[in-house]
Amino acid sequence: MRTTQFFLATLKEAPSDAEIVSHKLMLRAGLIKRLAGGIYSWMPLGLRILRKVENIIREEMDRAGAIELLMPAVIPAELWQETGRWEMYGPELLRFKDRHQRDFVIGPTHEEVITDVVRREIRSYRQLPLHLYQIQTKFRDEIRPRFGVMRGREFLMKDGYSFHASYADLQREYRNMHDTYTRIFTRLGLSFRAVAADTGSIGGTGSHEFHVLADSGEDAIAFCADSDYAANVELAEGVAPANPRNVHTEHMKKVATPGKTRCEDVAALLELPLAKTVKAIAVMHEEQFLLLLIRGDHTLNEIKASKLPFLNPFRFASDEEVERFLGCRPGYIGPVGIDQGIPIVADRTVAQMSDFVCGANEAGYHLTGVNWSRDLREPDHVFDIRNVVEGDSSPDGKGSLSICRGIEVGHIFQLRTKYSEAMKASFLDEAGQPHAMEMGCYGIGVTRIVGAAIEQNHDERGIIFPRAIAPFEVAIAPIGYGKSQSVRDAANTLYAELRSAGIDVLMDDRDERPGVMFADLELVGIPHRVTIGERSLKEGMVEYQGRREATAAKVPLTEICAYVRERLRA
RNA sequence: CGGGGUGUAGCGCAGCCCGGUAGCGCGCCUGGUUUGGGACCAGGAUGUCGGAGGUUCGAAUCCUCUCACCCCGACCA
Incomplete structure (x- = not known):
C-alpha cells in the first residue's frame, strides 16, 4: 500500500476526553473515530488491525474444530422471554419495537439464538458434540462507557457455544478451548494470563478469564508466584490466618477520637497499626440490619458477601438506619454491646484478632483492647468476605499471593443445562431417552484486544504493534x-x-x-x-x-x- | 440515578467575571524557499460561539430551559 493511495488521519494532539494511553493513541493514530458515547467508527488503518485479530481467532477456532456461522444482531424478544432474561436484564439490554410494535433487542450475547438454532437441528446424540461460533457486533448499553474501545457499547466479539451429550464431553471441550485461547493470545503476541473467575449465578465447575496484563486494567488479579494459582480478586479466597487468636493482653478502654471516623485516622491518632483496627459496615438484607466486620486495612468484597444466603441481596444501610439500629451516627459504630437481634458477620481475619480497636457506638469515641468473648459475644457468622491483598497466603497453600492488573479479553465457562433446559434443547441418547444438552460458552472481545495490545505495547512516540496484528x-x-x-x-x-x-x-x-x-x-x-x-x-x-x-x-x-x-x- | 465540570474553526485552547458583533497554536489552501526527526516566509479560507427561549439598543458573555460529552459517586460507617 502507498500512503498516497491510503487514508492516514493522524493527529498531533489527542481529543481531551481520552483518558488512557491506548484510547489517546488510537485517536491520534486515526484508528478510530468516536460517533457517540462508546460507539466508534473503525478507520481504514484501524480496521486492518481488527481484521488481523479476527483472522487469527478464526483460524484457531476452525483448527480447534469449531464451525463459524453468523446470527442476527437483532433478536425478537420472545427468545429472551423464554429464558427469563427479558425480565432479568436491566437497562443494559437495548430494547426497541419494530413497526408492528413487536419487541426486539440488539443482542448483547447470543445464548438464546444459538440454543434456538440447535434445538431445531439436533435430534440425536450422534449429531453431538457441536461447537458453533460467530464473530459479530454486540451492543451493551453500559452505564459508563469509557476508555475508548475498551469499554464501548458497540463492540466486536467472538462468541462460541458448544453442545454435548455428556458433562464429561463438555469438560473435554472446555479444556480444548482453554488450550485454543492460549494459542490465540500467544499468536497475537500478548502477555496474558488465564485466571479462575466467578461463575456467577450460572454455576458449573469452571470458568476462566483470559487477561492481558496491563497496569491500566480494570480487573485485579491475584496470583501465586510459586504455583499456577491465579484468580480474579473478585473470587480469590482469603484464607483464615494460620495462627490462632492471640491471648489478650489489654483491657477494653474507651478513648476519645473526635472527628476520626475512618480507621486510618483512628490508627494514626492512637499510633497503632491499621491492622489493629476493625471497621464495621452496616448493611441491610430486606428488613434485617447486620454488621459486617473487616480489618481496618482490608476491603469488603461485595461479591463474596452477596453470595451468603442471609445477605443475598444486601445494600449498605443509610445513615438514618444506622442511627435507628445503633443509636449512633456512622463513623463510630462497632460490634460491642449491640443488640442480639443484629447479626455480626466477621471476616475470617477479624475472627482471629485480639486487642483490637473498633467504634464505641458513641459519637467521638472508639474502644481499644477489645477481645472476643470477654468484651462482646463471638461473631454470629465467620466467612471470607474481604478482598485478598498482596502477601496473603495462597489458597492452594503454596506460598503467597501477588496482585497485578489485567484487561479481560476472553472468558470461557461451562453453562451446563441452564439454557438447554429453559429452551428445551434436548437430544435422544442411545436408549432413546431425551436429555438436555450440556453447553459451554466461550467469548473473546475482539475490539478490546486492539486496545489491550496498545495498552501493553507503546512508548512515548506511539504504538508498537506486535507483528501479528500490525496494520x-x-x-x-x-x-x-x-x-x-x-x-x-x-x-x-x-x-x-x-x-x-x-x-x-x-x-x-x-x-x-x-x-x-x-x-x-x-x-x-x-x-x-x-x-x-x-x-x-x-x-x-x-x-x-x-x-x-x-x-x-x-x-x-x-x-x-x-x-x-x-x-x-x- | 445523584454530585461536579465542559461545550467557541478539523484538533488543542483563550475570550465569559466586567455585554459592544470572535481570537491564538496546530492542521488546511495558494505561491516561494527548504528537505535525514513534526521547516520557513508571504498571502488565504474556515465558526448558525451545542440548541431553544428570555433580558437588552446590542448576548459567546447575563437569566431560564434543553441536549451532548467528561469526571466522581465501587472501602463507608
Missing part, C-alpha cells in the same frame, strides 16, 4: 521521493520486492519531510522501517530501524530485502 509489517520511508530519481527507484524496487514476498508493506510516498514521516510511522506502530535517502544511497546503503530499537542499522541496498525478511522471522 503494516514494514514501512518504507523514502527521503526526497519527489526529487531524487535514485531514491524513488530504490524505494519502488524494494516496495515491489517486499510485496511479492507477501509482506504487508506501507510505502510513504507522500514526499513529506523526514520528521513528519518518521513521526507518523512510529505513531501508528509499524514494527519495521526502512529509510532510503540520497546521502547513504550514494554508498549503496539504506537504513533499517526496528520500532523497539534505539539505533538504526546501515544495510546495503542489495541485501535489504533479505535483511527485512530475516527480521520479520525473528
Whole structure:
C-alpha cells in the first residue's frame, strides 16, 4: 500500500476526553473515530488491525474444530422471554419495537439464538458434540462507557457455544478451548494470563478469564508466584490466618477520637497499626440490619458477601438506619454491646484478632483492647468476605499471593443445562431417552484486544504493534521521493520486492519531510522501517530501524530485502 | 440515578467575571524557499460561539430551559 493511495488521519494532539494511553493513541493514530458515547467508527488503518485479530481467532477456532456461522444482531424478544432474561436484564439490554410494535433487542450475547438454532437441528446424540461460533457486533448499553474501545457499547466479539451429550464431553471441550485461547493470545503476541473467575449465578465447575496484563486494567488479579494459582480478586479466597487468636493482653478502654471516623485516622491518632483496627459496615438484607466486620486495612468484597444466603441481596444501610439500629451516627459504630437481634458477620481475619480497636457506638469515641468473648459475644457468622491483598497466603497453600492488573479479553465457562433446559434443547441418547444438552460458552472481545495490545505495547512516540496484528509489517520511508530519481527507484524496487514476498508493506510516498514521516510511522506502530535517502544511497546503503530499537542499522541496498525478511522471522 | 465540570474553526485552547458583533497554536489552501526527526516566509479560507427561549439598543458573555460529552459517586460507617 502507498500512503498516497491510503487514508492516514493522524493527529498531533489527542481529543481531551481520552483518558488512557491506548484510547489517546488510537485517536491520534486515526484508528478510530468516536460517533457517540462508546460507539466508534473503525478507520481504514484501524480496521486492518481488527481484521488481523479476527483472522487469527478464526483460524484457531476452525483448527480447534469449531464451525463459524453468523446470527442476527437483532433478536425478537420472545427468545429472551423464554429464558427469563427479558425480565432479568436491566437497562443494559437495548430494547426497541419494530413497526408492528413487536419487541426486539440488539443482542448483547447470543445464548438464546444459538440454543434456538440447535434445538431445531439436533435430534440425536450422534449429531453431538457441536461447537458453533460467530464473530459479530454486540451492543451493551453500559452505564459508563469509557476508555475508548475498551469499554464501548458497540463492540466486536467472538462468541462460541458448544453442545454435548455428556458433562464429561463438555469438560473435554472446555479444556480444548482453554488450550485454543492460549494459542490465540500467544499468536497475537500478548502477555496474558488465564485466571479462575466467578461463575456467577450460572454455576458449573469452571470458568476462566483470559487477561492481558496491563497496569491500566480494570480487573485485579491475584496470583501465586510459586504455583499456577491465579484468580480474579473478585473470587480469590482469603484464607483464615494460620495462627490462632492471640491471648489478650489489654483491657477494653474507651478513648476519645473526635472527628476520626475512618480507621486510618483512628490508627494514626492512637499510633497503632491499621491492622489493629476493625471497621464495621452496616448493611441491610430486606428488613434485617447486620454488621459486617473487616480489618481496618482490608476491603469488603461485595461479591463474596452477596453470595451468603442471609445477605443475598444486601445494600449498605443509610445513615438514618444506622442511627435507628445503633443509636449512633456512622463513623463510630462497632460490634460491642449491640443488640442480639443484629447479626455480626466477621471476616475470617477479624475472627482471629485480639486487642483490637473498633467504634464505641458513641459519637467521638472508639474502644481499644477489645477481645472476643470477654468484651462482646463471638461473631454470629465467620466467612471470607474481604478482598485478598498482596502477601496473603495462597489458597492452594503454596506460598503467597501477588496482585497485578489485567484487561479481560476472553472468558470461557461451562453453562451446563441452564439454557438447554429453559429452551428445551434436548437430544435422544442411545436408549432413546431425551436429555438436555450440556453447553459451554466461550467469548473473546475482539475490539478490546486492539486496545489491550496498545495498552501493553507503546512508548512515548506511539504504538508498537506486535507483528501479528500490525496494520503494516514494514514501512518504507523514502527521503526526497519527489526529487531524487535514485531514491524513488530504490524505494519502488524494494516496495515491489517486499510485496511479492507477501509482506504487508506501507510505502510513504507522500514526499513529506523526514520528521513528519518518521513521526507518523512510529505513531501508528509499524514494527519495521526502512529509510532510503540520497546521502547513504550514494554508498549503496539504506537504513533499517526496528520500532523497539534505539539505533538504526546501515544495510546495503542489495541485501535489504533479505535483511527485512530475516527480521520479520525473528 | 445523584454530585461536579465542559461545550467557541478539523484538533488543542483563550475570550465569559466586567455585554459592544470572535481570537491564538496546530492542521488546511495558494505561491516561494527548504528537505535525514513534526521547516520557513508571504498571502488565504474556515465558526448558525451545542440548541431553544428570555433580558437588552446590542448576548459567546447575563437569566431560564434543553441536549451532548467528561469526571466522581465501587472501602463507608
